[in-house]
Amino acid sequence: MLFNEKLKRIRKENNLTQEELSEKLNVSRQAITKWESGEGIPDIENLKQISNMFNISIDELVKEEKDINIDAKKQYMSVNELEIDHNKHFDINISKIFELNIKPIIEEKVKVEISSNDEENIEELLKVKFDNLYNRLDIDIKNKSKANDITINLYIPEKYINDIELKSKLKYLNIYDIYINELEFDGVLKYFNVYNSKGKMILNATKCDIEAKYDNFDGILEINTINSIARVSIPKETKYKTILKGIKNEFINSINSEESENIIELNGINSKIIINEMKNQ
Numbered sequence: 001m002l003f004n005e006k007l008k009r010i011r012k013e014n015n016l017t018q019e020e021l022s023e024k025l026n027v028s029r030q031a032i033t034k035w036e037s038g039e040g041i042p043d044i045e046n047l048k049q050i051s052n053m054f055n056i057s058i059d060e061l062v063k064e065e066k067d068i069n070i071d072a073k074k075q076y077m078s079v080n081e082l083e084i085d086h087n088k089h090f091d092i093n094i095s096k097i098f099e100l101n102i103k104p105i106i107e108e109k110v111k112v113e114i115s116s117n118d119e120e121n122i123e124e125l126l127k128v129k130f131d132n133l134y135n136r137l138d139i140d141i142k143n144k145s146k147a148n149d150i151t152i153n154l155y156i157p158e159k160y161i162n163d164i165e166l167k168s169k170l171k172y173l174n175i176y177d178i179y180i181n182e183l184e185f186d187g188v189l190k191y192f193n194v195y196n197s198k199g200k201m202i203l204n205a206t207k208c209d210i211e212a213k214y215d216n217f218d219g220i221l222e223i224n225t226i227n228s229i230a231r232v233s234i235p236k237e238t239k240y241k242t243i244l245k246g247i248k249n250e251f252i253n254s255i256n257s258e259e260s261e262n263i264i265e266l267n268g269i270n271s272k273i274i275i276n277e278m279k280n281q
Contacts, residue, residue, distance in 0.1 A: 003062050004038040010054050011036075013278050025049050055191050055211055057174050059101065076120055080112045080128040082137070084157065089136045090164045095143035097150040099172040102183075104158035110137065111155035119147035126150065175201075203230075206268075222265040223273060232264060233276040240264055242273075251275065 011021050011032075018032040025032075025046060034040040042050065051058045085108055094100065105111060112128050119125060125145040131138035143150060156164075162181050166173075169188040180199035185192075189205050192212040200220040203210060210230045212221065217234040234240070239260040242251050245267040253275045254264070266273045 002038065003041060004036050006061060007032075007050070008036045010050075010056065014054065024053060055193065055213055057099065057101065057172060057193065060174070060176075060193070060195060075117055076122045077113065077115045078123040078126065079114075080130075081109050082130045082132060083109045084132070084137065084160060087135075087160050087162045089162065090139065090156065091136060092139045092141075092154070092164065092166045092168075094141045094152065094166070094168040094170075096169040097143055097152055098148060098170070099151040099174070100166075100168065100170055101151070101153045101174045101176065102164070102178065103153060103155050103176045104161065104178055105155035106158065108157050108160070109155075110139070110157070111153075112139065112141070113153040113155070114141075115151050115153075116145070116147050117149050119145045119150065121145075122150075217262055220263045220265065222263075222267065223271075225268045225271045227269065228271045230266070230271070230273045231276060232273055233278050236277040238262070238277070242266075246271070253277075 011018070018036070019029050022029040022032045027046065031040070035042055047058050047061060051061060114122055114126050116122050122145070125143070127142050129140040131140070141152065161178055164180065164183045166184065167186045170190070172191045172193070173185065173189055174193045174195070175183070175197045176195050178197045178199070180197070182200045182202065184202040184204070186204045188208050189203065189210055192203060192210055194201065194214045196216060198218040200222070202222045202224070203212070204224045205228070206226045207228055208225060209228050210223065212230060213233040215235070217238045217240060221232065223230050239257040240262040241256050241258050241260050242254045243263060243265040244251060245265065246269055248270040249266050249268060249272070251266065251273050255275070264273065264275070
């Protein structure tokens with residue numbers, strides 16, 4: 001799906017007219033019309049606004065679009081790689097960054113790609129350490145930079161993806177095209193986006209409001225939190241069942257389907273999950 005199709009779909013899912021979207025972006029309605037018709041594309045600043053407004057990464061917005069060179073926005077980059085040859089448990093610790101994208105790779109290697117527009121000394125200030133044990137790979141990334149746009153693309157061999165344990169402080173965590181037994185996150189997180197992926201996702205984020213969005217909900221989402229609200233967006237008419245544990249927790253707008261194998265679970269204290277069923281394209 002090209003950018004113009006995605007923009008039109010997202011706008012309609014959020015019940016916005018072209019005029020309303022143009023006002024929010026501070027552009028003309030004609031610009032929105034041009035973008036949605038495929039006759040033009042927004043500049044990088046407008047892409048950033050669209051990304052933040054609709055909780056979708058810029059990479060996802062333009063990944064099928066040949067006319068937008070999104071890599072140009074990140075002028076500083078470092079790459080670290082490690083070859084592996086069998087299934088492993090991935091234990092990942094990352095200091096505070098802006099965005100983490102986890103993606104599969106065909107090659108038999110783990111690839112850590114770190115990028116920034118602001119941090120010229122990125123290789124010196126973000127150190128990657130691999131500890132390669134037989135059945136486990138520890139990845140430790142220490143961030144000594146003060147830049148607020150640090151993005152990491154973590155590529156894992158698709159045939160060796162099994163379990164991931166991740167600890168970090170992130171604004172965005174994006175999962176792409178992965179079939180995984182279990183991914184468990186511990187830390188601070190604002191936006192959790194899952195694209196074309198399947199498996200059990202566990203979010204342990206105490207006192208942290210989260211917005212989770214799936215383009216196709218297939219598996220289990222377990223949220224463990226305290227005094228927080230999670231908003232979970234899934235495609236309309238998705239079949240799922242809810243499991244409520246903990247103390248003073250509740251679901252809002254949930255439609256339970258007991259026969260479904262897809263599960264949304266809430267555990268913790270005094271927290272809510274609000275279910276949002278997105279409109280079909």
